[in-house]
Amino acid sequence: MDEQELLAGRFEQHRPRLRAVAYRMLGSAAEADDAVQETWLRLTRTDAEAVENLGGWLTTVVARVSLNMLRARDTRREDPWETHRPEPAVGHRDGTGPEQQAELTESVGLAMLVVLDTLSPAERLAFVLHDMFAVPFDEIAPIVERTPAATRQLASRARRRVQSTVPMPAPGSDPARRREVVDAFLAASREGDFEALLALLDPGVVLRVDAAAALSGAAAAVGAQAVADTFSGRAKAAQPALIDGVPGAVWASAGKPRVVFDFTVEDGRIVSIDLLADADHLGRMDVRILDA
Structure with missing residues (x-):
């Protein structure tokens, strides 16, 4: 080359x-x-x-x-x-x-x-x-x-x-507050703190996964109980990141984003999470990994 x-x-x-x-x-x-x-x-x-x-x-x-x-x-x-x-x-x-x-x-x-x-x-x-x-x-x-x-x-x-x-924007979409919510979610997920996860999730929260994430074993879920159960004790390797300038999270390998966690936060609670793993889609996103 x-x-x-x-x-x-x-x-x-x-x-x-x-x-x-x-x-x-x-x-x-x-x-x-x-x-x-x-x-x-x-x-x-x-x-x-x-x-x-x-x-x-x-x-x-x-x-x-x-x-x-x-x-x-x-x-x-x-x-x-x-x-x-x-x-x-x-x-x-x-x-x-x-x-x-x-x-x-x-x-x-x-x-x-x-x-x-x-x-x-x-x-x-x-x-x-x-x-x-x-x-x-x-x-x-x-x-x-x-x-x-x-x-x-x-x-x-x-x-x-x-x-x-x-x-x-609504209070929950404030970047600083949004990062607080995302950081708290990642911490609760890693520690397996089910109750803390429930407190951060809207009752009607929706977990969506794209086709690439589904192929790796991720599954969609609806409702705070189901989404909390999906993440409890997991997401240990996820890192906080800016996704097109908005606080979110990413799982990266050798410094390259492999899965993006795109959160929608309203009134201090997570109302949706999108797991995105399609390589072409990720290539069009500006992903910057932040210090934990």
């Missing part, structure tokens, strides 16, 4: 996150693909070996590319607004099917995209990178050519506009 193939392999590991950033910035699947492709071209013209943090470098580049595309779009505002209306992410030209593209749209929400489209390019970038992808302000500041303090103000203005327009 030559150096170009090795570089392409490293880039592909970051593609899901890069596309997620670009899509939230641009609200268009086609434009997001263009931004990711331009990022790849810039990487090929760079000494990648000199880049200490490839993921951070790629995120910065795709953000800059997306920002330039937004600014160019603003110069054409004499065009009808419908030209720039956020679009569902369907019909992806790289061969990904409409179902997977719909998942990308649903992870953001068209209402959110419409609101993001009303922000200035700099506000949108500051909000997307910081609030959605936890990029520090001192890393965002050079991209928008402002101080970290001024960048913080950009994100704050954008956040107020978003919060005044898009309904806020």
Whole structure:
């Protein structure tokens, strides 16, 4: 395998996150693909070996590319607004099917995209990178050519506009609270604490498994008793992780995700768990393992 193939392999590991950033910035699947492709071209013209943090470098580049595309779009505002209306992410030209593209749209929400489209390019970038992808302000500041303090103000203005327009998530979907629930679930599962599991599960909780997980022996279940029984004393190797930026869990082998535990949390209780093991599906997800 030559150096170009090795570089392409490293880039592909970051593609899901890069596309997620670009899509939230641009609200268009086609434009997001263009931004990711331009990022790849810039990487090929760079000494990648000199880049200490490839993921951070790629995120910065795709953000800059997306920002330039937004600014160019603003110069054409004499065009009808419908030209720039956020679009569902369907019909992806790289061969990904409409179902997977719909998942990308649903992870953001068209209402959110419409609101993001009303922000200035700099506000949108500051909000997307910081609030959605936890990029520090001192890393965002050079991209928008402002101080970290001024960048913080950009994100704050954008956040107020978003919060005044898009309904806020329920308390149980707060990322910090959601991680607390997921961590408590994993601990109770490992320790075989059946009562603790019941306390964390909604009475009508649903456990779903995809075809690949089913082939490995996982089975669907409905109801707190059945789901608690499924996990009690198990999930010992599962690790907390961010799944497309949302707290969840993963079972990994040699650092590669093999099974993703996707939790839906409402009012502090788990209402559904999806076990995902399909390799193609996992390859399109941004999975980052967290410290326990």
